[in-house]
Amino acid sequence: MLNLLPPTEKRKQFELRALGLRDFAGVTGDQPLDPFALAQFAKLLVVDFNSIENLSSESRNHLLGEGADEWSGGACSRLLPNGWRLVILNPAHGKQRNRATLMEEVAHVFLGHTPNRLAVVSGNPTVREGASKTLARDYNHDAEEAAYAIGAAALVPYASLRRFVMKGRTTQEIARHFRVSRQLVEYRIKVNHLWAEYKRASATGAEHV
Numbered sequence: 001m002l003n004l005l006p007p008t009e010k011r012k013q014f015e016l017r018a019l020g021l022r023d024f025a026g027v028t029g030d031q032p033l034d035p036f037a038l039a040q041f042a043k044l045l046v047v048d049f050n051s052i053e054n055l056s057s058e059s060r061n062h063l064l065g066e067g068a069d070e071w072s073g074g075a076c077s078r079l080l081p082n083g084w085r086l087v088i089l090n091p092a093h094g095k096q097r098n099r100a101t102l103m104e105e106v107a108h109v110f111l112g113h114t115p116n117r118l119a120v121v122s123g124n125p126t127v128r129e130g131a132s133k134t135l136a137r138d139y140n141h142d143a144e145e146a147a148y149a150i151g152a153a154a155l156v157p158y159a160s161l162r163r164f165v166m167k168g169r170t171t172q173e174i175a176r177h178f179r180v181s182r183q184l185v186e187y188r189i190k191v192n193h194l195w196a197e198y199k200r201a202s203a204t205g206a207e208h209v
């Protein structure tokens with residue numbers, strides 16, 4: 001079956017990569033993708049933040065409190081002896097945002113990007129596109145953009161998103177379906193030029209299925 005692709009060439013390319021990842025993960029159609037399952041194949045070892053030793057309570061409190069907005073997660077640049085890479089996710093961001101962060105790390109691996117240091121980046125999709133709030137990154141700008149965009153597309157594929165939008169589903173409902181944040185769904189709607197459709201469908205009260 002031919003998949004419906006986004007309107008711009010750039011998004012089309014991202015979408016094809018994302019569909020490849022979904023294929024690899026064995027999910028089809030509207031099925032939500034579990035990045036934690038995919039992380040295994042990417043040899044990413046996701047470690048619970050609370051299990052990190054030698055972190056002062058001061059640092060811990062800062063990272064989860066005042067500084068919680070300034071990092072979403074990171075992958076260690078050095079591989080573990082068994083060839084796996086360590087990934088830490090910010091527990092203050094909640095499961096949904098963690099899934100997008102992990103998906104970005106998975107995309108980096110599948111795209112063959114090589115990191116050179118620990119990344120600490122802002123995980124807010126609305127600021128990520130301009131990368132204005134990125135504090136530090138371990139890949140070049142193009143690689144960052146591609147990994148984030150492809151990860152997001154793998155989580156919320158265009159064809160499903162478009163259909164949900166046409167049906168008048170709210171961003172909240174779509175987010176719940178794909179187990180991602182509402183912000184991620186809004187980001188996907190905007191970059192794929194579906195915002196006008198979304199507004200129209202919600203205004204006319206399209207049939208609510």
Ligand SMILES: [Zn+2]
Binds near residue numbers: 105119139147148
């Ligand atoms: Zn990245």
